[in-house]
């Protein structure tokens with residue numbers, strides 16, 4: 001198992017990375033770095049899973065939080081986190097990855113709603129691509145070659161995915177989503193229920 005020391009050092013590196021950008025004015029923050037893993041919950045390599053959760057969830061959470069804290073009142077700023085269309089479904093051989101991307105989607109929709117409610121200047125958005133031909137397939141399957149034509153048949157190119165990102169950047173919508181079945185791209189309002197007005201949510205203390 002990954003040691004506590006490894007996790008501590010990883011977390012420290014994430015903070016150090018953000019600190020290193022202190023001299024820049026950051027108009028848009030995109031958390032794109034992420035890996036996948038294809039395996040059953042029973043068989044999955046827990047070291048790889050811990051590293052995936054550290055990157056896909058913990059690093060993204062720390063970096064997003066620091067960025068929102070510093071820039072929420074700066075005109076024109078955007079936080080865009082890269083989730084996946086698998087963030088709102090359960091793929092049998094990628095359950096942990098799906099759950100991690102569910103986290104990315106809901107974690108990003110939260111500040112998107114809150115920033116809008118508060119009339120803040122920053123917008124938070126989430127992009128949820130489907131299969132895209134990158135190195136993702138290789139890393140997710142622990143192989144040195146990966147054939148997207150054989151494994152998926154339908155997929156987007158990196159250039160197409162970048163186009164979706166730009167479409168989301170230019171729009172007023174919170175979600176940019178590729179449909180997992182049709183591969184169509186649409187811009188949408190937040191997907192998940194929001195308890196902002198619920199009397200059952202804890203009020204500010």
Ligand SMILES: NC(=O)c1ccc[n+]([C@@H]2O[C@H](COP(=O)([O-])OP(=O)(O)OC[C@H]3O[C@@H](n4cnc5c(N)ncnc54)[C@H](OP(=O)(O)O)[C@@H]3O)[C@@H](O)[C@H]2O)c1
Pocket residue numbers: 031032033034035036055082083084085128129130131132133134135136137139
């Ligand atoms: N490709 C797909 O089918 C697909 C579908 C839906 C969502 N996504 C999401 O899209 C995002 C980008 O993935 P991709 O398709 O472009 O895959 P990719 O080609 O494998 O790129 C992954 C990126 O993550 C970075 N990365 C990996 N491990 C890291 C670590 N420990 N610390 C810092 N950076 C690390 C890589 O940096 P280096 O280049 O330096 O290694 C690379 O820039 C991910 O969040 C992925 O979950 C991908």
